[in-house]
Amino acid sequence: MRTDTSPTIYRHDYVPPAYWVETVEMGFDLDPALTRVATRLTVRRNPEGRTNTLVLCGESVELVQLQINGKRLASGDYQLGNGLLQIPNMPDQASVDIETAIQPEQNTSLMGLYVSNGNFFTQCEAEGFRKITYFPDRPDVMAKYKVMLRADKKKYPVLLSNGNLIEEGDLGDGRHYALWEDPFNKPSYLFALVAGNLVCQEEKFRLEDGRDALLQVWVEEGNLDKTQHAMDSLKNSIRWDEERFGLELDLDRFMIVAVGDFNMGAMENKGLNIFNTKFVLANPRIATDTDYANIEAVVGHEYFHNWTGNRVTCRDWFQLSLKEGLTVFRDQEFSADMIGTASGRACKRIEDVRVLRQAQFPEDAGPMAHPVRPDSYVEINNFYTVTVYEKGSEVVRMYQTLLGREGFRRGMDLYFARHDGQAVTCDDFRAAMADANDRDLTQFERWYSQAGTPRVKAETRYDSEAHTFELTLSQSCPPTPDQERKLPFHIPVAVGLVGPNGHDIPLHLDGAPQENIHGQGTIVLELTQARQTFRFNRVTEKPIPSLLRDFSAPVILEFEYSDDELAFLMAHDSDPFNRWEAGQRLASRHLLALATSSQGSGTSGDTADEAGLGQAFHKTLNDTSLEPAFRELALTLPSESLLADQLEVIDPQAIHRARVSLRKVLAENLREDWLATYHANQTPEPYSPDARSAGRRGLKNTALSYLCELDDAAAHELAQEQYDNAGNMTDRVAALAALVNSSAPGKAAALEHFYTEFEREALVVDKWFMLQGMARATDVAAVRKLMRHPAFTLKNPNRARSLIFSFCNGNPAQFHAPDGSGYAFWAEQVIALNAINPQVAARLARSLERWRKYTPELQAKMRPALEQVARTKKLSKDVLEIVTKALE
Ligand code: PHE
Ligand code: ZN
DSSP, rough: OOTSOOOOEEEEEEEEESEEEEEEEEEEESSOOOEEEEEEEEEETTTSSOOOOOEEEEOOOOOEEEEEEEEEGGGSSSSTTTEHHHHHHHHOEEEEEEEEOOOGOOOSOOSSSEEEETEEEEOOOOGGGGGGGOOOSTTOOEEEEEEEEEEEEETTEEEEESEEEEEEEEEEEEEEEEEEEEEEEEEGGGGHHHSSSSEEEEEEEEEESSEEEEEEEEEEEEGGGOOOOOHHHHHHHHHHHHHHOOOOSSEEEEEEEEESSOOOEEOOOEOOOOOOOEGGGOOOOOOOOOOHHHHHHHHHHHHHTTTBBBTTSEEEEEEHHHHHHHHHHHHHHHHHHHHHHHHHHHHHHHHHHHIIIIIHHHHSSTTTTSOOOOOOSSSGGGGGGHHIIIHHHHHHHHHHHHHHHHHHHHHHHHHHHTTTEEEOOOOHHHHHHHHHHHHTGGGHHHHHHSSSEEEEEEEEEETTTTTEEEEEEEEEEOOBBTTTOOOOEEEEEEEEEEEETTBBBBOOOOOOGGOOOOOOOOOEEOOSEEEEEEEOOOSOOOOOESSTOOOOOSSSEEEEEEEEEEHHHHHHHHSSSHHHHHHHHHHHHHHHHHHSSSSSSSSOOOOTTOOOOOHHHHHHHOTTTSSSHHHHHHSOOHHHHHHTTTSSBOOHHHHHHHHHHHHHHHHHHHHHHHHHHHHHHHOSSSOOOHHHHHHHHHHHHHHHHHHTTSSSHHHHHHHHHHHOOOHHHHHHHHHHHHHTTTTTHHHHHHHHHHHHHTOOOHHHHHHHHHHHHHHHOOOHHHHHHHHTTTTOSSSSHHHHHHIIIIIHHOOHHHHTTSSSSHHHHHHHHHHHHHHHHHHHHHHGGGGGGGGBOHHHHHHHHHHHHHHHHHTTTTTOOOHHHHHHHOOO
């Protein structure tokens, strides 16, 4: 299969570079149609290298000139082809001059140098630098950069790059220049430049060591009223990293720039972070509580990369999780600490686990399953995955669970002491954790090498005479592509035993080596064998086990709880995560029964034990001792995709019907409680995005959405009134969604009003498309109609995602229409996007990768759609890799 142009790259084939690069000097003459780039490298032979050929990568660049030590090379002196420029017989040390020409305006891939709304931006991770110049574009080649930018002064008054501004001035002829120098060694993927008509909010910020740093948030004119939250988040991030990890900002200047066209969330370029506008711009009028929380998390994430990613980087791209898993863990902890309360931390944990289960578990069970540290790839862009990021974060979290917070900190300190300034591997990180704590973490390596979600099965035996409680845990892991058999993992299982009075029983683990794990309510058991039994002594009454507290490992836990036991844990477990978990198990059990009993038929199934569930929900809804944010999470039913993942064969319509019908029952039975909750959780003006207020709004809007399931005049009025009077985007968009998913008479007018009101706010127009893409009544025809709206374009990734992705991934009942129309639509859009932006196209291609899980009727319609994409001419290797693996 096209192996000539898209070879598979293997981790085991790593060879160190033949030459290191010590310095990089670049000069850019910026012009959207044709930009010239002059690059001077000083290179030095690597004693560990194997050849004297200098290998440079280049893609979509024209080579204008090439010189070694000032001597121009003739075309016979080097080899050019297959994206490589190879110069044989190099001296041990040399200065290499490369001149290239590129066309930023034509660059729709948004990798390398491109133009967005008239301004210049770069994106170099993972392999975008080679679209700017020829270079050893691999993360283990680290160099010091000096960058000269020249451009028209009127059109591009602002010229930014990494590090410090050394010099700026006029050139005459209406052009000006800026010279930037980055004092730190860095890999090419962290290079960045920005040039354009931008303005900034800036602030001096005192660091812990007494230095002042200049912080800037750059945006287009007209968005300066939306930068405060990003700035606050940046300051909080800097403080947090100082306090929690003793890590300081190492630059005098730290910049964040917002760009409307961006493939991903944001990018940690040294000193010059470039962000998708979605993760910078906020004010109460345009941003929801979720947007505010996401901005804080992403600003934190990119800032934390400065140490975990930039100061210590990856040896090769197989080690991506070294920086991403670790940095996601850090941003999750940061967000949790910003909320502060125990209940708030639990809510953050629940949200993170929800993402893991909804997105990563399916990935780990499908054709793209790969270990946290992959063994091979065709296109590295396809491996910026939930496995590398979110499961990677869970793996890092397990070190902390096993070693304790202080032990984890010792490991981090040793990691930086050993590796600052280096490009290293996941093994190096694990070694630092082990060595700093004198622990053997050999078996822990399997979390990096084995794909698939482990299953942990629990069985218990209580002896009422001996007063012992035995817990037997067995683990297994299903086969994944290229990995038939798995070896046991090292799994931390946090356990508590809940007594009949609802309190934790003090734990006395039989044969426990350390006295200090006796008598606590929770202990972390270490499951390392395929099957292990743990015995607790002095258990005088039969307990209910609370297992995998705070989700202590990324596994699927199987235990046969009775409905009553779940309801009991839901009401009493001291671990808030497991309280929530018990409710979700109860609801899932119910919904799955409903979905399978109604498969094929048009009606929902048996509702015999709805009473039990209703009672449990009633209790939670009215338990005002629980934080609103927690109640909201507990009252939200497992999503359709989460339910789908738990079924052998997926029938999306049956799942949808089951979930909607249960929502209606809960709406009806608890109507007065929802209404009371709705009124009790209004928030005062002015709007504040803090976690407490956001939690109240979240619960209130959940109540509204349940009430709107009743689809009666009273509910319509409530939603309409909230829409009309909303003082912030959270309430406004929630009301609009409630209206749109009902038969309210005012829904068309509300949609129109919303569009007119926010027409000039791209991020809000995205919400408008998204809400419709996911609306229950939106079918393929409706999506096609929305695509004809003047505001729609496939070229802008946010816009494409807001409609196409939200429909294909967020509206399963409609996307999987029995006639296959959704699949034909999907194929069309993948093919269209492939010609514009392969990365975005490949993401969309993934919507059908798990086609073998669906009913035979749906599979029969999915296969031709996949095949149609696979045989498309000029298919990018990004998309090709996905559909090939799906069809294999
Ligand atoms: N490294 C970025 C992050 O996780 C993600 C990214 C990858 C952005 C590739 C752009 C391109 O913060
Ligand atoms: Zn990252």
